[in-house]
Amino acid sequence: MDRFDVLIVGTGHGGAQTALALRQNGFEGTIAMLGRDKEPPYERPPLSKEYLAREKEFERILIRPVSFWKDKQVRLMLGSEVVAVDADARTVALQDGRTFGYGELVWAAGGSPRKLTCEGADLQGIHSVRDKGDVDAITGQLGNGARRVVVIGGGYIGLEAAAVLRKLGCTVVLLEAMERVLARVACEAISRFFEAQHRVHGVQVRLNTVVDCIQGDGTKATGVKLDNGEVIHCDMVIVGIGIVPVVEQLSAAGADTPNGVAVDEYCRTSLPHVHAIGDVALQANSFANGKMIRIESVQNAGGMANTVAKNLCGSQVPYLATPWFWSNQYDLRLQTAGLSAGHDKTVLRGDPFKRSFSVIYLKRGKVIALDCVNAMKDYVQGLKLVEARAEVAVEALVDSETPLKNLISVLRGEKK
Secondary structure, eight states, X not given: OOEXXXXXXXXXXXXXXXXXXXXXXXXXXXXXEEOSOSSOSBOSGGGGTTTTTTOSOXXXXXXXXXXXXXXXXXXXXXXXXXXXXXXXXXXXXXXXXXXXXXXXXXEOOOXXXXXXXXXXXXXXXXXXXXXXXXXXXXXXXXXXXXXXXXXXXXXXXXXXXXXXXXXXXXXXXXXXXXXXXXXXXXXXXXXXXXXXXXXXXXXXXXXXXXEEEEEESSSXXXXXXXXXXXXXXXXXEEEOSOEEEOOHHHHHTTOOOSSSEEOOTTOBOSXXXXXXXXXGXXXXXXXXXXXEEOOOSHHHHHHHHHHHHHHHTTOOOOOOOOOEEEEEETTXXXXXXXXXXXXXXXXXXXXXXXXXXXXXXXXXXXXEEEEEESOHXXXXXXXXXXXXXXXXXXXXXXXXXXXXXXXXXXXXXXXX
8 A cells, every 4th residue: 555645635726726735845754645636636727718718728727737746746646536535544546446644635626516406317418517538528518519508607717717708700699597697696786787797798697597307309408498488498507506525534533524614723623633624614714793704715725725835845834815816708807815704885886887896895984895896906915904804995996986995005104
């Protein structure tokens, strides 16, 4: 049985960054990275954007060239699925029967796409957008003539996929069960803006819409039936309704796994020598008033990976980072800093009709988050206000002619 000083489960951003950061911090022990994906570590955000749009070849979204991992003495075990963890013996068992030992285990397994549970959900032509194989299946069907697409889910993935598919000339109907798109992550002003932009680009956005079942010809999907009896005929269905964190192996091993796997400020689980990062990690977050939450973002995965690497190299460094996110749709770039959940006031800065504006979220007078649409300066400068939980007069925030960095200077007592 092979044994590694650090065994990383997951080859996404978190797993890859853990291996990179270990070597960057001088770790000389053995490292192995294994994951279900058959491809070497690659960037996931472009999957629903440039890769789906065929604007980037796969080689251009690799996190590092394949040769890099060999040069850094990181063993890649691709197409490998962990089915069990023995925390006492410090071993993991794979689906193919192999067993590996570890000194420290880093669980960066991410999540599996949440699937439809209705009748017809297992028909061909129903896709997720989670890995390269998913997108290759979509582009393959497009190459075979598919042009009518139903997208189920009005979150980031659904909206990004809809934007690309319209660019590729598809007829797109987007179904959202809630009363607005992006309802879980943004205020109504942002939701309505993006809803309107998609409509302008020809997407049929259907809100408060519930799917009854997927209809098919016995093999592949041919339509989506709604709960009101209406059938939307299509060639393809794309489902973007969230992920399910992959934690059942740690749960069976005895870890605390409520909606993810609970970790402390150092990303340590309740199991000895087992760490968890990225989409699966449930951690108390100061930007959510100490509430235990999971953050699904590249920034979070990379930041947690750096924390684990430093700790394994001898530094006791807690994970403290301002959450940030982004989404590209058409010629729009949405950048978010902080967490807006629990806000009690929003401030509109700029003009949505000019397609460049920001929404600043306040709670008890303090800046807790920003959503910036084609407003890079607001995002970069406003991030400092979020980090400081700054109290700034609404009148000052509204004035888009005054750079936010000036408000930071005022807070610090500096000259403008």
